[in-house]
Amino acid sequence: MKLKVNSARRFLDEIPAPLAVVGVWGGELSEEGQKLDQKYQGALSRVMEALRFKGDLGESALVSLNSSAEPRFALLFGLGKRRGVSLETVRQAGAKLVQEVARLGFREAVSETFLAERLGKKEASYALAEGALLGGYSWGRYKTTERRAERLRLWLARSSGPAVDRAEVVAEAVNYARDLVNEPPNRLTPAELARRAEALAAELGLGVEVWDEKKIREAGMEAFYAVAQGSANPPRFIQLTYKPEGPARRVLALVGKGLTFDTGGYSLKPAADQITMKSDMAGAAAVLGAMRAVARLRPGVEVRAYVAAAENMISGQAYRVSDVLGSLAGKTIEVMNTDAEGRLTLADAIAYADRQGAEAIVELSTLTGACVVALGERIAGLFTNDPRFGREVQEAAERAGEKVWPLPLEEEYLELLRSETADLKNTHGRSRAAGAITAALFLAQFTEKPLVHLDIAGPAYSEKPHALGPAGGTGFGVRTLVELLEAAGGSEA
Known part of the structure; x- marks a missing residue:
């Protein structure tokens, strides 16, 4: 309609x-x-x-x-x-x-x-x-x-005219993100997602830069590229930038997981579990949707968005279990499961956001089934290495009407990710215990900056109609990010 x-x-x-x-x-x-x-x-x-x-x-x-x-x-x-x-x-x-x-x-x-x-x-x-x-x-x-x-x-x-006008901007951004998630994977390849981001930037005056596979490799993003190398559709690293008219109150980075399709690689997912895997880029969709709203609302904060877009496929070139990968941060990673691919792409994206000077980073990803087991299909898990920044994001979610719940970033569990072959393992082996926590701990190893990781595996996609829309992509995370960025920029939401 x-x-x-x-x-x-x-x-x-x-x-x-x-x-x-x-x-x-x-x-x-x-x-x-x-x-x-x-x-x-x-x-x-x-x-x-x-x-x-x-x-x-x-x-x-x-x-x-x-x-x-x-x-x-x-x-x-x-x-x-x-x-x-x-x-x-x-x-x-x-x-x-x-x-x-x-x-x-x-x-x-x-x-x-x-x-x-x-x-x-x-x-x-x-x-x-x-x-x-x-x-x-x-x-x-x-x-x-x-x-x-x-x-x-x-x-x-x-009614309040300004409030209705703002609602139109934010809802349009959410629906933009929904469109991206609902696109079939043969249509929305990594290259096509990059083209959509470039079109968004051209429409709304955002800065944009897209790296092809050659530039990704030259930059040292070995973990990201390893996930992508099994696919005939090459990866893209997408960067969008919004700058306010005056001096920026803060510089914040948004990182979104951009797996436009995930088979699980050689750690192959069952067929039934692949049906919704076009939605494995819902974190990227939320970040792009938020940038769409930010460009129109113009808060007083600089925002840098990063998406490592790829497909996780099977071929003679695909990465394998037991491979050891380098990373942009210099850490080496032993692959224990090729279906734990999102954290590999995000490790390089988070490290890059850190290097580019962000004061704090918010990352959104459909990362673990363990988080869905813990919190169900309507609540995202929130992990942070900085309690103050974590509360800031949680309060933004509460104002936005999106449900998130804080889960512990338990440092003691980091021992589970220690590898005898490399610096880290990408999973802690056969045990399913604390899967969401160890995934968050893995990501936290790639930045010293305040980091909030939102595991949106549950609420990012709905297989049946829900309270605010039809089955499919929900656009979860867009409203939280907009609330966060407007508050950070000194805007009255």
Whole structure:
């Protein structure tokens, strides 16, 4: 669906649209709903009574107002119980709302800004608009029988214009990241991902540099190149830079895992586990999406983004178990499992970000199944070598409405990664214990700077529809990064 969300200063019944949406909270009509009910001689309350409508979150009922003027219909929309409501309630309501309005066939609607008096006009406006724009996302680029996309305009009555405008920027960036993750791997090769990054930079005035396989090898990124060498599609190292107009308050680096497809290499994944491996570049997608938003929001922080894009395939040139690899940081690595490839590409990318002078680094990757076992499919694991910076990222995620949970970077477990042949092993062998922690510890060996590693293996891709959109790429991480960067640049989110 092609959705446009507009802010309006006027009251709900003053905005001409065929459908007016009012909230039902704790089984009662909202204040705006009560006004509309009075205007139409109790039409809404009669339907609520007849249907015993309580207004569970997302529950709805269409009411004919028997009017020749606008609105002709009202939609009772449930916001759930009074206890426990939050901005996430409003965000999820926005997503469910646009899906229901589209299902009913309306092309235009006006909604009250749910819970604005309780949660704040600016905050509620942002959450509702963002939820609507995320919930209206769809993916069908390669369906030859796909229906023509329907257009929907949603007005938010008595809302904050700047908040709605910012929500549009951030949601568009999330949906951009979703598009990248949803692309099939034969279309989105490492070279194509680099071309997308170059197009993004040209569109929005970002600095960009892309290295081919020759430059990657010359730079000393042996660990990264080893992962890529088994594929007919060569790797690319992507660098994007945003600089503010004035002096930068801070210089932060974003690093995203960019495996556009991962077979596991010679440590081959089972066929069923390969089905979602086009999403193994979701960290890269989040970083590029965040750069898209940053270029438009223009916070006072310098941001440098790095993606080591590659495919992990099998051929006579592919790297093997027991190989010993060099790295940009000078450390040697014994390969214990070729399916622990992401950390090899990220080791060189993190080391490069460190060398280029970043004050702190945030890295996002679909790194371990162990993190999914620990936290499930909706929560990312957060690891850090700097508690203060870790709290900064965690608080940004909380403001953004993305779920992360801190896990320990237990130094004692580093002994599990010691190799008798090289400096480090890329996994700690056959044991599955502490897999997410040892992966994070491995990455932390390649920088002395404050580092936050977000293991997004769970929430980056959903195999079924979720609260804020359809099955497929979720764009997880974009909203957290935007919140972090705006706060770091002194911007008021």
